Structure formats: structure tokens, C-alpha cells
Amino acid sequence: MLKAFLWIFLFLGIGELISYVTDVPIPGNILGMILIFSALKLKLIHLKDVKPASDQLLKYMVLFYVPYGVGLMSYFDFISSYWMVLSVIAVVTTLLTLYITALVQQKLEKHD
Amino acid sequence: MIDFYQLPIFGILLTVVVFFAARALRNNIKFVLFNPVLIAITLIILFLVVFDIRFEDYNKGGKYLSFFLGPAIVALGVLFYEKYQLIRHNIYPFLLAVGCGGLISIASVSLISIVMNAPDVIIRSLVSMSVTTPIAIEITKITEGIPSLTAGVVIAVGVFGNAFGSGFLKLVGIQSQTAVGTALGTAAHGIGTARAIEIGPLPGAYSGLAMCVNGILTTLISPYVVLWIVGSI
Known part of the structure; x- marks a missing residue:
């Protein structure tokens, strides 16, 4: 579970970093979303590595806003x-x- | 000595307790306007107004919860990967449908704002109205609108779509359940998707995917639309 959260935060961090150093008008978290999809598609990471964390985050997303x-x-x-x-x-x-x-x-x- | 309500834990506790109470209420009363988010927001505002607590003090804790919207957006990418297999054979019609819907939404908000002579801040805050709340908030930060206004309208749109979307589509002659799913996800994001999941797992998958795709599309386009209409961001 903790490892799954670390993966999510890693992709969020990479997305934020790209958004910070380049001039693309796309928020870092949305870049992170595209990157994690690409990484799953290219089999760099597996669904079971991240699913425990992503399921929890989606389940409580409404609370966060x-x-x-x-x-x-x-x-x-x-x-x-x-x-x-x-x-x-x-x-x-x-x-x-x-x-x-x-x-x-x-x-x-x-x-x- | 600072007051208890100025500690971050106050905002966090208040939000979590009221949210779960609202959700428990929803399980007992199956009435569509009893959306847990809508109820939770209304009750918290009432509480703060009654006890004369400023939003800034509440948000000292609230912002810790808002922080998780970032990782939640990343989690949408995982959801997209999971559901993608289910609709692969229909990917082009699906992408075209979401693309048309997303563009219509942006165009409609812009045109009505111009026709009704609304102040710039309305188009800045509502251009992302159809997409999921966390992404809409990010877009509003770029277009320099009011994020809280965006969140309020986006949630209201979701509840409206959830309540009346599928009935309206039936009325105007849509028979395909997957088309209803795609439409609910495109126009009414996660709260609409909750309705699509009730219709069936496949419409639910279409709806969830439509929400992700329209989120990306609207992020890419709306800053340029606002720039073009208002002249500055």
C-alpha cells in the first residue's frame, strides 16, 4: 500500500517538475496522470503496483474537494x-x- | 493562546465528520438531491456562519485535504488504463463523441457569457464547467478565475446531470446505453459517472473514460479560448 502511494507521488512529482521547468500550459498533476497511463501501457510499471493507492484516492476524491x-x-x-x-x-x-x-x-x- | 478553530485539525475533523455523516444520510434517504458532497458543503458553510468562523481559519485544515486532489488526478490515469481495454474496439467513435461534447461545452459557456454580457470572471471560472472538479480547479488557476466558484458550479452540474441526464437523453431519442454513459462522463464528470455505473458496468466504464479524456481536452483548449475572448490571462 505504502509503495503504491510512493509510485503515485513519484509520478505526481515528475509531472510537477516537467510543468515547472518547461513552459507547457498543462498542470503538473495532469501531466502525472498522462505519464502514469503511459508507464502502465509500456509495462514499465504494473497495475498491481499502483492499484491499491489509486483505488483509495478515487474512492475519497469527493471528500478532497x-x-x-x-x-x-x-x-x-x-x-x-x-x-x-x-x-x-x-x-x-x-x-x-x-x-x-x-x-x-x-x-x-x-x-x- | 490561539482558539481551537484556528488549528488545522479543526478544519480536517469538521470536514471528515460532516462528510461521513452526509454519506450515511444518503444511504438512508435515496433522493437524488441528497448528494453527500452538496449536503456536506452546505452544512459546513452553515456551521462556519453560525459560529462566526472565517473561511481562512477553516481552510488551515481544509487545505491538507485539498492537497490530495493532486494524487487523485494521477489516480485517474490508472483508472483510464484499467477501463481502456473494455472500449478499445470503439475507441474512435468514443474519442470523436467526447471531442465534440467537450468543444460544445466550451463554446456554449463562451457564447452564453458573451450574449448575456457576463463579467470576464464568469467565463474564466466556468469554461471548465463540464470536467471533473480537481481538473476544473487546475484549469481555473491557469485562466485566473475563482476556483471556489468553479468547484461550486461543477458540483452543481454533476448533481444536475446525475439527476436528469439519462431521462433527458431518453426523451431526445438516445437508445444506446454506452452513448448515455459517454455523455454523462463528458458533461457531468464523476457525479454523472456514478449514475452511469448504476445503469451498468459498461456504460460506467465509458463514462469514467469520457471524464478523463474530456479533462485532458479541456485543459489543452480552454486557456486559449479564454485568451482569445477575454484578451488576457
């Missing part, structure tokens, strides 16, 4: 001024995205 949600309390005035435009954007965009994605996938996918 609660503090950001609580941060909304500092923007109460902003939200009460703009709740209308925020709601229109959220609802229209979500329905449109759902429809277009499902339509393209349904038209093109192969069934077997």
Missing part, C-alpha cells in the same frame, strides 16, 4: 448578483453537451 466548495461562502454576494447567468450557463451547456456527445457516439459506434 469539499474545502473548495466551502470556499463558495466567500463569494456569496457575487453569486446572488449573478445567479441568473450562472444557472443559464450551467443548465443549457450541460443539456447541449449531453445531447451532442450521446448523438455522435450512438451514430458511429460499432456493436458486437
